[in-house]
Amino acid sequence: MTQPVTDTILKVENLSKQYRLGEVGTGTISHDLNRWWHKVRGKEDPFLKIGESNDRSSKGESDYVWALKDINFEVKRGEVLGIIGKNGAGKSTLLKILSKVTAPTTGSVKSRGRIASLLEVGTGFHPELTGRENIFLNGAILGMTKREIASKLDEIIEFSGCQRYVDTPVKRYSSGMTVRLAFAVAAFLEPDILIIDEVLAVGDAEFQKKALGKMQDISRGDGRTVLFVSHNMAAVKSLCTRGIVLENGKKKFEGTIDEALSSYSDAILANSTEVVFDENTNRTGSKKIQFTSLSIQNQNHIKTQEYSIGDDLKITFGIRLNNDEAKSEIAVQIKTADELPIYQMLARDSEFQINHSQTAETYSVTIRDLRLFPGVYVISLTSGNTTGHEVHDFIDNALSFQITDGGHYTVRSLPKSAGLIFLNPEWQKL
Incomplete structure (x- = not known):
């Protein structure tokens, strides 16, 4: 019996991520042993019960915090999803999990196709390699053949505006040049899902406009999916079709982008005079x-x-x-x-x-x-x-x-x- 065809390209179910606060290495051996002992006996991780919500504005009693807690959503092919929220809401953590940079504590992420992400300046680039070599490296990571990458090489270099420096090691690039090249690589190597964090803010106004136009082409023309995080609400509104609002690590709202932006504004106005x-x-x-x-x-x-x-x-x-x-x-x-x-x-x-x-x-x-x-x-x-x-x-x-x-x-x-x-x-x- 054939499976029904679905255009859902990304599905997130009961996704949670817990972090331990404080200095790295402080008391972790005893906690790790405790976790291992519970695991071999088939029991639940004891530290999953004590974590507190990710509210950076208040002090807590626990050493553990839920950066994300019970996140559920689906993304359709060709959709542009805006993920918005205050600093510390969990947006970057969510994108890192979706990009497989870090693993969730609980829950699952199911995706179909290649994922390209632009999370931080220089992510995925080797500083000692030239811009040209990094293009081929990133393409190989995405599973493309050398011939496929070479066919896109001229477009990538031209779009990035880094023609003069493409054979210079990336460690000598400015942050703006690095972002230009990284975005061009992510956009032109034909990913099925393109994940963009706030990094575009590093580029100048001309490149930001150019990048937003390219993302619109990717979604509307090529039918690819884009997940976009930005504090530029005008860009979010013009680019995204749907939005998710995160607050203290939890999904507060999901709906049309206009409804999501309204929900985000209401949350900020929740305090008094x-x-x-x-x-x-x-x-x-x-x-x-x-x-x-x-x-x-x-x-x-x-x-x-x-x-x-x-x-x-x-x-x-x-x-x-x-x-x-x-x-x-x-x-x-x-x-x-x-x-x-x-x-x-x-x-x-x-x-x-x-x-x-x-x-x-x-x-x-x-x-x-x-x-x-x-x-x-x-x-x-x-x-x-x-x-x-x-x-x-x-x-x-x-x-x-x-x-x-x-x-x-x-x-x-x-x-x-x-x-x-x-x-x-x-x-x-x-």
Whole structure:
């Protein structure tokens, strides 16, 4: 009896990956022996029961953490799947497992056809070999014959733009050149599944546009499958047909790319307009001066996460002095939801001195006439000494807010991907 034909090219079932925290080699022999003893007796790995979720923003009690936990999804032939999530959500770990760079702790990955991946700058390249030799090496790894590789050689070299250096050892390439050649190799050697991590961000704008166009050709023209991880939401939206949102190592959402991007934005906005920082807050620094609270409000003194273009955004934060420093420097940074920095506001740039006279103090920063395009934005806080050589406290993504519309400036619909800063300059006919 013949098996039914299916166009599913990749199937992930109950996939999980556990890591041990701390220094490599600390206490691992006893743990390995314990695991071996359970295995020979046919019992479950005892450490699979104690791992905690992959939440990097909070402290845990266990030495084991689940980088991925119970991931299930299928990918059809010719589909472009976007995998999105915050830093530390498990995206790169998932791609490494799919690329067979590392093995899952539990679960399985079933794939059909050749897989080519571009995970990190220089992955799969031998630094002592020339660019030309590395092309043949990568092709051989993919199972291609020398003749097949040679037939694609000119296209690969031309697309990469590295003609002048193709016979130079790769160790002398810049990171941008390495990514150019690596992408060209991965794209032109005809893989059935192409896996691309954030590495394209290393290339310049021209090459990123060229690479995105090639990935569209691969999926739409050649019917091949692409898995794409990026913090560039505009690129994800234009390229991908479906999306998966990862959060703390778990699959939070799966659906159309528009629905996935909306789910990702909602997750970032899940916190409130006010937060109190304590010993459980994920922070770094010397602790000499620490933030204690953060809140946001508009020009009407209303605490809200929703703003329009033209509104005022007042950011109020409290600090606590744990030493006797008389002065310090404080910076407030605003980034997009995909962590692209927009503003970094230092007190001294506004000719304001942070002079300490009390153990507990409160400050505010007010942005008048907010000109950010509609979208979700996050606020990060940094305190340090006046020389900039020591960071006392750094809290990343402490609070979030969103711009919803054009306010009193415009009633037209403003697509999120159209820009970052809204301007209405003077226009003239000359």
